[in-house]
Amino acid sequence: MRIDVVTIFPSYLAPLREALLGRAIDRGLIEVAVHDLRDWTHDVHQAVDDSPYGGGPGMVMKPQVWGEALDSVIGPVIDSPARLVVPTPAGRPFTQQLAHEWTSAERLVFACGRYEGIDQRVVDHYAQRMPVDEVSIGDYVLVGGEVAVLVMVEAVVRLLPGVLGNPRSAAEDSFSDGLLEGPAYTRPEVWRDLPVPPVLRSGDHAAVDRWRRDRALERTARLRPDLLAALPPDALDEADRAV
Numbered sequence: 001m002r003i004d005v006v007t008i009f010p011s012y013l014a015p016l017r018e019a020l021l022g023r024a025i026d027r028g029l030i031e032v033a034v035h036d037l038r039d040w041t042h043d044v045h046q047a048v049d050d051s052p053y054g055g056g057p058g059m060v061m062k063p064q065v066w067g068e069a070l071d072s073v074i075g076p077v078i079d080s081p082a083r084l085v086v087p088t089p090a091g092r093p094f095t096q097q098l099a100h101e102w103t104s105a106e107r108l109v110f111a112c113g114r115y116e117g118i119d120q121r122v123v124d125h126y127a128q129r130m131p132v133d134e135v136s137i138g139d140y141v142l143v144g145g146e147v148a149v150l151v152m153v154e155a156v157v158r159l160l161p162g163v164l165g166n167p168r169s170a171a172e173d174s175f176s177d178g179l180l181e182g183p184a185y186t187r188p189e190v191w192r193d194l195p196v197p198p199v200l201r202s203g204d205h206a207a208v209d210r211w212r213r214d215r216a217l218e219r220t221a222r223l224r225p226d227l228l229a230a231l232p233p234d235a236l237d238e239a240d241r242a243v
């Protein structure tokens with residue numbers, strides 16, 4: 001997978017070259033290129049924004065600059081293997097399911113807006129020619145899209161084959177079965193008078209699996225009842241319903 005990010009703050013994306021993601025790059029599992037939007041300006045001030053039509057606070061990012069940048073980064077959009085992703089609070093929710101969907105993309109191109117966002121015609125123009133996703137990482141507003149890109153890239157790349165040391169990790173993620181993960185424990189057996197639940201040390205794998213499922217169901221019911229309600233009817237067996 002190739003990932004391109006267009007931004008006015010390239011250094012914000014430095015974490016993409018660290019740790020797990022950095023190793024995935026070094027191992028050739030992904031390619032990452034970060035582009036400075038100002039490289040496509042032609043004025044001495046390198047202007048990337050302007051006042052909003054209709055008035056109102058803040059500034060809007062100029063379509064001309066974005067058009068030149070994305071044409072250059074995406075290349076010929078006819079039959080482009082790329083998806084264009086625009087982080088925005090006004091987007092569809094980014095979910096584990098969407099992260100999984102994006103793992104089949106050959107290319108992801110992220111357009112990081114700042115200020116009050118990018119002139120809508122940029123999305124409208126490219127949406128006529130290729131898949132474009134306006135995506136939110138939650139119901140809150142950041143200063144720009146860069147942090148959202150870090151979140152989404154990590155969520156997608158960790159699902160790619162070979163990236164995680166143990167493929168079971170991704171398969172057993174929170175949300176992989178529609179539930180939140182239950183609690184996890186490691187040594188010591190007792191810490192500040194708090195013991196590890198004995199079942200986890202019993203060696204009885206069936207009992208451990210049942211205990212973990214029960215804790216996941218309890219946690220999901222307590223913190224995310226919406227996820228329980230969204231489960232398909234056959235997702236819960238009799239033992240689950242007894243929790």
Ligand SMILES: Nc1ccc2ncsc2c1
Pocket residue numbers: 087088089112113114115116117118136137140141142143144145148
């Ligand atoms: N452009 C922009 C501005 C704020 C924001 N918050 C979450 S994603 C995003 C994107």
